[in-house]
Amino acid sequence: MPEKNVRWERRGSVAWVTLDRPEAGNAMSLELLADLGDAIRHVEADSAVRAVVLTGAGRFFCVGGALDTMHGAEEIGHRIRAMTFHLHAVISSLARMPAPTIAAVNGPAAGAGLSLAIACDFVVAAETARFSSSYAAAGLSSDGGQSWTLPRRVGLNRAREMLLLDRRLTAAEALEWGLVNAVAPAEGLERTATDMAAKLAAGPTAAFGRIKGLLADGETAGLEAQLDREARAMADSVATQDAREGIAAFLEKRAPNFRGS
Incomplete structure (x- = not known):
């Protein structure tokens, strides 16, 4: 049986979903996105889950789409369409589920990784986290709902800076801009996310x-x-x-x- 690229566990009433492809910066391959969709469906189906934390294994949260796995214009187009289908299903589920969601951003979040993080209700970031859209730098338009969620978090002008000028933010800048809710030392990120999730899981x-x-x-x-x-x-x-x-x-x-x- 192939090894999963995403793992999830329930700690009490909080589900922890971890992107687990650290050797590749948790880049979103088609396989990772399919595994993420499976994990989110399991979380949604578990009536005991009352809060969700999404994070990445290793030094990165998610560096975006795994474009290096594609070869040739036809394959790139086909795989990007398939990846977008899976990604958008996950984004929709995060928005739709009653349980509040928290992105615990443990490192750089770029491209679709940024989309995934800001689709959550709350974002807590390690001091080592960095945030960038990166789509335009690759000649692409944004996906994962980023053109919808980003202006809602930081305002239209700042969203333009990130989307069109590829403005990259440190964790401190992301906090100042309103992109994230809290910043913690790297070693304290899990505790910060755990405390927030516990408070939400005890709610209505x-x-x-x-x-x-x-x-x-x-x-x-x-x-x-x-x-x-x-x-x-x-x-x-x-x-x-x-x-x-x-x-x-x-x-x-x-x-x-x-x-x-």
């Missing part, structure tokens, strides 16, 4: 999923349409066990014990 997962959906729709919806979406989401939320627990805990002045439903 179903409500988190509704909030994620509202945020995704919010920038393109008009106010009246968004108010209608919020009203429907609130009506659904009020009927949940977590809402009953949260309201009771508030009235009783105690910490809530959410079950994720």
Whole structure:
């Protein structure tokens, strides 16, 4: 049986998904992307998962697509289309799943690696992390939702700098720009991600999923349409066990014990 390029494990209620091709900088081969899709589907199907951490093995988070595995214009075109199909399915799943997602960026994140990181709800970075789009430098347009997620994180002007001028950011610059949520020493990255994931995993997962959906729709919806979406989401939320627990805990002045439903 071929060795997997992605491994995942559940630590309590937190799923850890690791890109495991360190000798190649965790570059996205077609095989790695297929394995990543399998891992994400397993995570989605596990009802015990209430937060997800995505990281890379070795010194890199992900250097982007494995273009060195392709030869000839016809093969490059075919493989890029296949890789994009798998990548976009993963990006869509990360956006759709109710469980909050965290990218723990342990090293350089470039090209599709950047797309994968910023598709997560939160990004925590090691001080050694670097961020670049890199698509235009290879004569390519962006994929993995980067043209959608990047402007939402850093604004349109700064997104242009990264996409058109190939502006590369250190971890400190990424924090200043709003691309990442936190920066930690390399040896403290796992602890930082673990602490954030534990807090999220103890929260109201179903409500988190509704909030994620509202945020995704919010920038393109008009106010009246968004108010209608919020009203429907609130009506659904009020009927949940977590809402009953949260309201009771508030009235009783105690910490809530959410079950994720």
